[in-house]
Amino acid sequence: MITTERDLEICGEADSAQAALGLARTQKPDLALVDLSLAEGTALALIRELREAAPGIEVLVLSMHDETLFAERVLRAGARGYIMKQAAIDGLVNAIRQVASGHVYVSPRMTQRVLEQLRSTGTGPAGLLTTLTDRELEVFDLIGHGKSTTAIAGELAVSVKTIETYRANIKTKLKLKGASDLVRLATSFTEGL
Numbered sequence: 321m322i323t324t325e326r327d328l329e330i331c332g333e334a335d336s337a338q339a340a341l342g343l344a345r346t347q348k349p350d351l352a353l354v355d356l357s358l359a360e361g362t363a364l365a366l367i368r369e370l371r372e373a374a375p376g377i378e379v380l381v382l383s384m385h386d387e388t389l390f391a392e393r394v395l396r397a398g399a400r401g402y403i404m405k406q407a408a409i410d411g412l413v414n415a416i417r418q419v420a421s422g423h424v425y426v427s428p429r430m431t432q433r434v435l436e437q438l439r440s441t442g443t444g445p446a447g448l449l450t451t452l453t454d455r456e457l458e459v460f461d462l463i464g465h466g467k468s469t470t471a472i473a474g475e476l477a478v479s480v481k482t483i484e485t486y487r488a489n490i491k492t493k494l495k496l497k498g499a500s501d502l503v504r505l506a507t508s509f510t511e512g513l
């Protein structure tokens with residue numbers, strides 16, 4: 321889709337965060353299109369690192385993950401837009417143009433949600449998930465993907481004790497009774513994406 325547009329050009333593709341950072345430094349693109357799901361590391365960290373590596377770069381996140389949980393987080397991390405893959409067929413080029421021109425892009429649904437949040441506080445399971453910090457949500461997502469505490473600690477480069485603390489905080493915030501409830505909820509959340 322992008323290559324058919326006369327005013328857009330792809331200057332590189334990367335299959336890892338490190339490769340993306342290297343391309344950002346050497347190619348100096350105007351915009352990076354980042355998938356929220358990375359094989360290694362986290363997209364939120366990559367967004368921050370891209371902004372440091374190439375200060376003029378704009379970042380648009382393209383993801384299968386629910387925008388109601390992640391759009392605000394990626395914007396806080398420094399991205400200028402968030403588009404779900406389901407909307408990309410019709411809206412990707414428009415989103416790229418908006419972000420490249422310095423505007424913020426989120427779906428009309430997300431815009432409405434933000435406006436509604438200004439009027440009230442979220443409740444229910446999705447509302448409770450918004451109480452998690454970015455790191456807690458990352459840990460929650462990794463739990464949902466079947467990763468052990470040790471594997472999560474290794475992937476996020478922190479101690480096992482730190483992950484155990486995150487797990488305890490998540491259980492408290494989500495009002496869960498035990499580890500099996502946490503795994504069940506995280507798995508159903510991940511499978512629902």
